[in-house]
Amino acid sequence: MKVKLAVSIILLTICFAAFGQEKQAVTNVEKGLTKVSVMYPYAEGKTFDLEYYETKHMPMVAGFLGSNLVKYTIEKGVSSGIPNQPLPFMAIGTFYVKSLSDYQAAIGPNRDAIRADFPKYTNITPIILVSEVVR
């Protein structure tokens, strides 16, 4: 019976230790990563098909990035946070990667395929910000 009790205690300790590490990951997973944010500025007459972007375009690009990609996000512009100002961006797609040079090396040979996909969901020329997650 003492052995069973000891085994139970060891298993529970391992389990709670793993649980604790996982909790920490929730808050710090992005810090130190490089973000590549593809930002689609709003202007009159501009269109953006969010469904195509989410189900076709972003998964295609993400597929080129392999294990360098930690995660990617999609956000839909709602409004300016400043009253009476126009919406700054219709949408932003962001890749969180470990290495910018690996990102560039992966995108390079696929640039034509990515560009050819643009007209299928938007008539906006995006701006792209490379940034470092500080916090």
Added chain:
Amino acid sequence: MKVKLAVSIILLTICFAAFGQEKQAVTNVEKGLTKVSVMYPYAEGKTFDLEYYETKHMPMVAGFLGSNLVKYTIEKGVSSGIPNQPLPFMAIGTFYVKSLSDYQAAIGPNRDAIRADFPKYTNITPIILVSEVVR
């Protein structure tokens, strides 16, 4: 002894179930939240004190938001992702909140304090994007 075994099994089940939920939270914690992104455009002659921003300004604003704030992030602009284009933004600070109206209600009475803090770290007028995390 049968009771002890049963208790051990129940505890382990609860623990692994909690661990499983936590893993899911890592990938989906932001989905459905509202983002308020305060973006500082780069231009010649513009300055930005990232250390003051990270240690003083952002914690002050975050402190106004209470439990509506799920997390906030800070990123430092590195370059444009398009060759020969200028850096789009020097920095972006982002609040992930559950409710936009609660955010606005919390910021309203503190707007003067927030604005008075701007010149201590930057001479840039920010643009603010309110967006919805789709993925």
